[in-house]
Amino acid sequence: MSEQQVYIVLSDTGTLFTNLIKSYTRAPYNHASIAFDSELKEMYSFGRKNPRNPLHGGFVKEDVLTGTYSYYPETTCVIYKLSVTDREIEKMKRILNVFIRKNDKFLYNFLGVVGVSIKEPIEFSNSYFCSQFVAEVLKRSSINLWDKLPAMVTPEDFRKSDRLDLIYEGKLFEFEPVKRSNG
Template sequence: MDEEQSVYILLTNTGTLFTRMIGLYTKAPYNHASISFDRELNELYSFGRKQPNNPLNGGFVKENIQTGTYNKYPNTTCVIYELKVTPREVDKMKRVLHIFIRSSQKYGYNLLGIIGVAIQEPVEFSNSYFCSQFVAEILHRSGIKLWSKLPALVTPEDLRSSERLRLVYEGKLSEYEPEAM
């Protein structure tokens, strides 16, 4: 059997107006999801704000926990989960991710998809995702089935409730120390 590897799912709450509005509906503590291939969260990807000051300009983003949106919102709270996977699954996920990276400019934010989640009707566009849909899509296209629903209906709360994810850290994102884990 191949040695297991880990990928990390970061769920955050920046406290922005947008996340507070989503939170009023979801009642969930975290309303943004990202995926990383390292415990330090250096390779962190999602769909969200392209610029910290403009919530309307969204799309595929490589996030940085020290700069950008997370730096603008230093009181961001988070949970970090570890998902054990095979090296083959990691390779598949990275291949899917590189499709997004190579064509990052053509992707937009699927705002209507969030409404679709609320009414339990998937709203999908070929080049448009919201954060948890993107994370679920990476997993789904890699053969990792954590839910019996379409990626376009997966929420950060669904990620949080998956039995395959192991809690690594909960607290302020600015206080996360991967070496201590």
């Protein structure tokens, strides 16, 4: 069985919304995404559907060069790789295909973010926040990084996982594979 990589991207765009979250969490990164290539071209999360409207959120295929990140060139990030099996990748892709096919059925779980702060999971069907979504995809693929519900996972939990290997920290647009694809 061959080994493959998925990438966990934690980021901070510096927006009012992320600064508000950061003032509470005191964590350097407050957004989580999962990517299936090192150039971050196949990257997914729950976030802004419209870069200019933080309140219109849901499942998104993130595009570093033309999506929300393109509006925030000073975005900082940390990127981790996670070694997975072919079978785990296959499961993740199957799960993602459900999100892709039913994209309009998913909402951003704003109350779930509040639930994390009061240490009480708040879950609704078809509703996720970014780190909850990434944790859910991993869990449904039989990858358990923590002993907690996905609805309680924060971006900071990814930073503390010993199963993830740090490959980059700095400005998103200075990450070499992104620079090459932008060049």
